[in-house]
Amino acid sequence: MPAILERSTLLRHTLFALVGIGVLLLLIHNLGDYRNSQLAPIAYTVCAAAGLTMLVGQSGQISLGHGAFMAVGAYTFALLQAKWTSSHPNVQLVGLLAAGVVVAAVFGAVVGVAAARLRGPYLAGATLALALGLPSLASYEKLSDHLGGSTGLNVTSPNPPTGVNAYRWQSIICCVSAVLVLWFLSNLSRSRVGRSFRAVRDDEVAAALCGLSVARVQVLAFVVSAGCAGLAGGLLAIINLTAGPGAFPLSLSLSLLAAIVFGGLGSMAGAAYGSVLVVMLNLSWAQTLTDKLSIHSAKVANNMPLMIYGVVLAVAMLAAPYGVQGALHRLRMLATGTRKS
């Protein structure tokens, strides 16, 4: 590796991001429609999970309600899409997604201020109630005309450029977003901000003694991760053609958490692995496995994918308590013959 890349983290990350986008574009081009329609949800889940990693893994807070921030991003996208049309579809797309990020981040700041006073299970409880409560606002009589009630708002998928089919275009939008988020967060976590997150996570008192404002750092972590979730929400709206309360159930928030714990808490790569695992398990693998078992009883077959998901969640935690990243780390240690102390 050239010396300049060794020295400059930013440059190295940028180079990898560019390579990553190139590789992904190649991949998307070669995948069929069906695979692309799975790649897109993986990619937007990566956005949200990577953001959540900053919050949970790096700043040591917890959120069981990240779906709420995704909902904010999605509704922002849907509401503005109806109000603001641009002559250039791509400008409009970027603008709407950015608006989703900003609104979600502002919302994250509000939640963060409240969250900075709370610890552990109390924060968990508050965010859990938020995840369940916020989407229900759409059904509040005084708002339901604007927010579309329990049916939600319709979103139109952006028209692809000529020569690109709709599935590929959605995959491209999501994957590029995911790479950008990973690029941004990787740099952030290497910067002073990232160090302050970890300082607060490891020891609040010591961090405060070093002159950090613990509350401010915690709020910032919420802002960053809510922004990422907002982007994911906007992308979800594009893929699912909707922003409705049903798209943000409690299980969404919890599966994001599962994704980052699965991957190995605190690492960006872990968030990516975890997202792949959780999304594919949900969308496809559990179903495929069920089909292979060729079960005759409809009752059993209908519930088998769910059961596989549950069992995998529990067993993975028992078998690999530090997630995929931890397991890889251990393998590497075994291979190089060094021992972890």
Next chain:
Amino acid sequence: MLELEDVVTTYGAVRALDGVSLTVPDGTITAVLGANGAGKTTLLRSVNGLVRPRSGRIRYAGKDLTRTKVDNVVRAGIAHVPEGRGVITELTVEENLRLGALWRRNRRETQASLTEVYGMFPPLAERRNRSADTLSGGERQMLAVSRALMSRPKLLLLDEPSLGLAPRVTAQIMATLRRLRERQSLTVVLVEQNARSALSVADQAIVLNLGRVVASGAASELAADEKLRHAYLGF
């Protein structure tokens, strides 16, 4: 009699005990001395099963305790007063005390033990129904020692009883220990940084440094050893 034979206990790569051997005869007070991080607390934790030694052997009254779990070590008659006293502040004084004798499942004995320790430490009797977090540091130490005595142990493991206490209170506790040894022939292993006060009650002592025994012998001999006092005991 408690016997340790070449005990090695590790935390990850760190050897907290590095081949410690020790014999504690019945009815004696043995002081374990040394600086911070010398392995004193680990020694106690190895004995009572909170950590498992990597190698070596621990025997008490002829039984091998090396692989025995905490709750069974306690049932063998070994009580432990942990460092920082381990008083459960959410419970009342009397509840803390009762807890010490619960595994015996004998109401009458428990009641007798209660009367006994209240007699030994009258301040506790006055505060029996108060929550333990209203106690002063000295009272907490009294409570912790009393609680250990509730089970009428044969061997008492004490971890830094003088930590943060006024000299007068420390002296009171040391005096109690001596009285117990004399009257009930209680065996005591006393871990202390405060070597002077520990040696004043102990029959014998060992000095640990970086997990190894660097000196052992009668308490009076060690107290007289000028070089040792300068190098390890700090008085």
Next chain:
Amino acid sequence: MFRFLNLTLNGVSLGMIYAAVALALVMIWRATRIVNFAQGGMLMFTTFIAWDLAQRHHINYWVALAVAVGAGLVIGAVAERLLVRPVENGPPLNAVIVTLGLLIFLQALAGMIWGNAQAHSYSPAYSIVGYSAGDRTLLFSPNDVYIVTAVLIVVVVLYLLFQRTSLGLQMRAAAFSPEVARLLGVRVGRLLTLGWAIAAALGALAGILAAGTQTGYVQTVGPFDALLVYGFTAAVIGGLDSPIGAVIGGLLLGIVLSYADSYVSNNIQTMYAFLILIAVLMVRPNGLFSRSAARRV
């Protein structure tokens, strides 16, 4: 005024059910410092066992209740031994994910056994027709009296167990300070198992009480999501460590939800739960009745 009275009574009855769920969560939190997300799944599963006995096999209400409570004891104990024990000393979030896995597993298993298709109804223990007050009918029936009494009895029994028995003393010691308890000869591991077992049994009772009101009976096999979240909310309001707090949190939640439903809008119940929770936590970040400082999830 009459409406207000009725709403209050309705809230008390609902609140007692939330209180029972909250109590179960508090039991587990005190024992293992874990928020048991599988509680909803566990109470759903035991409720279905009782439903199967009572409605399909026409077995007496009380026998079915007893069997379900017994099944709860077993499920709770097995869950603790098999799933929770191995992750107890790992990263704290792992326990959350494991209980989540258990929740999903139980949901799927119940679906396999009882199907997802039918809505199930469950005979309440007593009449649900309200008492008459003059020419009007109160929104409070013999069955509501039963619900309130049953939960109150459980609260009193648990209080006596914890405060007056040596088993309870050991459980408290193990909850507050497991290592010290261990040093005093308390078999902490067994007590944790027992704590989970009691909590799951309590959940079974809560589930059956809920099933006997209109609140629960339309539930098909599913996660009993709302019951879990309201129970958790009530427990957090009360302060997670405090059984009394759980009961008061449950009542508070039940009554406020009942008022808000009627006076504001009945479409955003979950939002009220969030608002009440935030209001309480902003004033008291560790809940109303908590004494010891919170630790991480």
Next chain:
Amino acid sequence: MRRGHIRLAAGGSMLLLLAATACGGSSSGGASSGGSSAPGVTATTVTIGSTQPLTGPAAPGYSEISQASDAYFKYINENGGINGRTITYKYLDDGYDPTKTVAQTKKLITQDKVFAIFNALGTPTHEKVIEFLNQQKVPDLFVASGCQCWDDVSAHPETFGWQPDYVIEGKILGEYVKKNFAGKKIAYFYQDDDFGKDGVKGLDMEIPKSQVVARESYQTSNPDIASQVQKFQSAKADVIVSFSIPAFTALLKLNALKVKYDPTLAVSNVGSDPLTLSGLLEAFAKQGGSTVKGSDLIQGVITDGYIASPADPTNSWIKLFQTIHDKYIPKLPFDGNVLYGMAAGYTFAQALAAAGANPTRDSLVKAVEAGLDQGPGLVPFRFSTSSHAGFTGVQIGVIKGTAVKLTGSPATTDDGNGPITAFDGTQPEAPANGIPTSG
């Protein structure tokens, strides 16, 4: 927790790559429609797909529908198929969750390459895929929902409704209530979505606003409807018209029972299946008080129907469906949901038969637009090149015993200001072999 390793951004994207290849690598390009051989059609088979709530909140009752359709298709397959082709019906579970509907529909189109989507269930769920299906030019036949929104020929040329829309149902139900309960106080109870709101729209076209003393909605996620019933009672409503799913119809009855309130109920077809309802109420009746027992609780409930009723066992359609039910799905109750599934299956078979010996997506749509015979329906379809709406009306009925006893004659109307007229045509007999023929 060991300190997390911060990996490189590119690391993450490489993983995506890995994952995507792991999930099966590249399959051949997009689904191309048109041409001589249509997707999903072979010389001997036709594959169609659907998304259904097999689990989740809408599963009670509705999860029987797809099994019933499948049973009817199996019956066809064993009796020679349609134009020599057997029908393979792939119905996937979406749990009534719109997000899953999108994913499952994409799977049906891109992986299973189905010929058409048939009878996809749910208003909020199917609304999310309607644009997509029309973009992809996939025939979207006989959506299992009475939303008006399926009938929009210019925007959604591929989509067709089937059951009468809720506005039509509301109008006819409203007219009946207006006539029979003149001067009485009337209240509305409705689901807070397009189903309930469309129904209320229809009711409002007929029932004078002055007569309506309360309007209360509910959310499917919140079964505590005590406060709504309180309002009905304090408004002293004599009649409650309810656009609710079965579980909430039962809850309405139950909550009224709790406060000794006994208004007349008029319930949409969606939420009035007597077997489902009495099943829901059975357990409560035992403790409900001394005066009620069993399905007594729902006797006399006013409702409506648009296909033959199981209360009429001599009807040729009921006989046919009963036979198929007993052979293929004997474990399911023979209720309104099963009839619904089989009747919809029959309509699809009609369309497929009419699409010709070598059906294409285009010929299938054209066949429906050419108009279909009402089959087991009580009233005709409205299908034409300018309308994609299904049945044009309903017939009022009253719950008697365990079935709906239809009264008077069916009525038809439109979802606008059109008049309500009695339909005097007769229902055709079921074909002898139970399978429609082309033409």
